[in-house]
Amino acid sequence: EIVMTQSPATLSVSPGERATLSCRASQSVTSNLAWYQQKPGQAPRLLIYLASTRATGIPARFSGSGSGTEFTLTISSLQSEDFAVYFCQQYNNWPLTFGGGTKVEIK
Amino acid sequence: QITLKESGPTLVRPTHTLTLTCTFSGFSLDPFGVGVGWIRQPPGKALEWLALIYWNGDQRYSPSLKSRLTITKDTSKNQVILTMTNMDPVDTATYFCASSAETDGYYYLDYWGQGTLVTVSS
Numbered sequence: 001e002i003v004m005t006q007s008p009a010t011l012s013v014s015p016g017e018r019a020t021l022s023c024r025a026s027q028s029v030t031s032n033l034a035w036y037q038q039k040p041g042q043a044p045r046l047l048i049y050l051a052s053t054r055a056t057g058i059p060a061r062f063s064g065s066g067s068g069t070e071f072t073l074t075i076s077s078l079q080s081e082d083f084a085v086y087f088c089q090q091y092n093n094w095p096l097t098f099g100g101g102t103k104v105e106i107k
Numbered sequence: 108q109i110t111l112k113e114s115g116p117t118l119v120r121p122t123h124t125l126t127l128t129c130t131f132s133g134f135s136l137d138p139f140g141v142g143v144g145w146i147r148q149p150p151g152k153a154l155e156w157l158a159l160i161y162w163n164g165d166q167r168y169s170p171s172l173k174s175r176l177t178i179t180k181d182t183s184k185n186q187v188i189l190t191m192t193n194m195d196p197v198d199t200a201t202y203f204c205a206s207s208a209e210t211d212g213y214y215y216l217d218y219w220g221q222g223t224l225v226t227v228s229s
Contacts, residue, residue, distance in 0.1 A: 001170070032213045032215070034215045034216070036154075042221070043203055043219035043220060043221050043222050044154065044203070044219055045219070046215070046216065046217050046218070046219075049208075049210070049215045049217070050210060050215075055217065087153065087154055089154070089156075089215075089216070091213050091214055091215045091216075092213060094167055095156055095167075095168075095169045095170060096144075096156040096159075096216075097156065098153055098154040098155070098156065099153070100153045101153055
């Protein structure tokens with residue numbers, strides 16, 4: 001099973017600033033990596049798939065990069081609605097596995 | 108517009124079997140490349156993938172839970188059903204279903220239901 005490790009666990013950022021979230025896989029997942037946003041009491045929302053492709057309706061301030069074992073989600077200028085928990089997930093191998101999440105909170 | 112909604116009991120007794128139904132609209136499980144999966148999230152914890160069923164009926168399961176899970180589909184009703192046997196309090200979680208799209212033979216989860224909280228307690 002591929003283990004996904006996210007860092008940091010919590011990221012404190014001021015509105016308007018850039019946020020950089022990291023996700024590491026225990027072995028290569030090529031580019032089969034997705035990012036999700038989850039707000040309290042809500043279902044996860046797909047932000048990025050194929051490591052860098054934005055899902056339908058996702059603003060351009062969200063961008064993904066990386067391949068193999070190292071991935072990054074960047075939010076270029078944090079808006080109030082972006083404070084949430086972010087999960088990465090690999091779908092290159094079974095079983096599908098998720099990272100533990102990064103909580104982006106208001107500084 | 109793609110929507111999915113989970114339904115089932117909110118309270119399950121230990122050792123009993125859980126049956127959850129995912130009813131979806133806006134897509135069909137007929138075309139090649141489509142799937143529906145189940146994922147759970149214990150309170151305050153991370154997401155855990157459970158199972159996925161393909162458009163052709165093939166199934167995939169989490170190895171750690173495979174012996175307890177069964178996923179089936181009713182294409183005519185636009186439903187996917189998950190059963191989990193021998194429920195335990197550690198299985199208390201919000202259970203989500205999600206549609207799965209395919210790129211180059213790999214399946215990612217795109218649209219999610221709102222989730223349903225299942226508590227296991229006597």
